[in-house]
Amino acid sequence: MHKTSCTVPRPGAPTMDALDPTPDARPEALREEGSDIDPELVEQTDEERASIRALRLSKLAALREAGGEPYPYRFDRDRNIDDLRAEFGGLEAGEEREVDVSLAGRLMLKRDQGRLTFGQLRDRSGEVQLFVSAGVIGKEQLAEFNDLDRGDWIGVNGTVMVTKKGELSVKVSSFELLSKALRPLPDKWKGLSDVDARYRQRYVDLTVNADARRVFEVRFAAVQAIRNELARRRFLEVETPFLHLQQGGATARPFVTHYNALNMDTYLRIALELPLKRLLVGGLERVFEIGRVFRNEGIDTRHNPEFTMLEAYQAFGDYTEMMELTEQLVAAAAMAATGSTIVPVRGVDIDLTPSWRRVSMVDLIGEVVGVEMHPSMPVADARAILDRLGLSYKPTWGAGRCTHEVYDELVEHTVIQPTIVLDHPRETSPLAKPHREDPSLVERFEVIVDGRELANAYSELNDPVEQLARFREEAAAKAAGDPEAGDVDLDYVRALEYGMPPAGGLGIGIDRLVMLLAGVESIREVILFPTLRPEAGLSDADFPSGGD
């Protein structure tokens, strides 16, 4: 047993032995003088005895035995660690201040020097060293501190000092266990790198990987900046239903769920569009929603079945307003998240500073591919171009769809710097208003950055007769077996019949924006709990009671 005694008996302390009258049945190896093994461990299997978790459970039991509480209710700290650094960061090596401070956080490292132990305490704002000296808190308290484990949550009280190596520290006068960790943290240097474990146990990932934490700070800053900019422009933030009775607002397969009370199937929303535009009919004029949408499609580095969209609608504007708005929102997000509107992506500086290049789809195709194409050209000519370019097409495609195909296959991925690609073929844009100068086009643009679509916007269709016709086309396609086609939303048509003001609408994929700003290549890195298959092998057997 330990040479030091302390108020909390640790495994093997005399009180425990006294409480256990049974003969010492411990294996030879554990019965030696100085063995620190809790007698309770004898009740455990070999596997449990070997496990860190079992040892921690016995620590827990010992602590409670002594009247301690490993999971107390609260701790009053008086500042965050970054506050402490701001206040005392100017101290010289060796300086001390008789200022009482109290901090709370997770114990990340321990360096035991014998009569002195250094700890590393982390809260959300930063880390600071703990200086825990027997000369200050006494040998017993020091032994208790040394009995803490990496990963435990603690609260500390102490004064401020700087070590002779210049490290700002808290000279601990007392500490309190706030929550005992039963499972060990990953390697203190290598951290957690197994991506499966990182996503499934995001709590561990966030604990040990600073990069993971940084991504979500970036995400918050970007979203907050977008909210602020929209609010400044007098947009009203709203919340619309997740459960939709009809499929619409985008072309995508929905998740279907059953609502018992109404005994009917409902869809998880695939877009925010139709409810928001109803609000324009209602006269709200400028509305936006940042929210989760759900698409029953594949998972890859750029797609997660649930993801976050911003959609904003502005009455009395058209898509040219949306171009300016998109630029300002993205620039504001970049500035807030990274401090700059220039973000490095794979060695290339992407300059998000407004204004961005604006180019029509047909002009861009001419520039990149070197062919003259237009949705108004005879379909036979369009097909000839696709043949020459080695692209395939379906017999149902018109010249517009063919034009879009060339753009998708050969142009989009070549566009690295932010570019507003405008005036899409009418054939591929069923929800946008026809172009005021060219009936084969619609007033629509996409923003391409780093070869990927970041935003999509229209002059919104508000002609109820035209809208009904398009809904009917979709419904016919759905009836013919297209799972991505939507339903006829008669209430939406009725809303338009009351009159929707002319408006521009904008959608931005928030996850992709964050990927860009955070410099990560997988959408799972910007979603806290990405969709994964069920974890195999996690069972009750992984949670032995520890011998109680």
Add this chain to the structure above:
RNA sequence: GCCUCUGUGGCCAAGUGGUAAGGCAGCGGACUUUUAAUCCGACGAGCGUGGGUUCGACCCCCACCGGAGGCACCA
């Protein structure tokens, strides 16, 4: 859905046909200014799961279960 890669103690990681290195953490010991502290000592896995081949399998084969990347589709 298809293709390729991948799964070794709590974490990181070697081994690729001869019977599981090493590091971190944890455990015991030393140390009052460390910074991934250091030093000494003891311990811990039969290699995702199930079959098969072989005298012998972490290693080869098959299936299944996770994961990653790519293709297809989409934001």
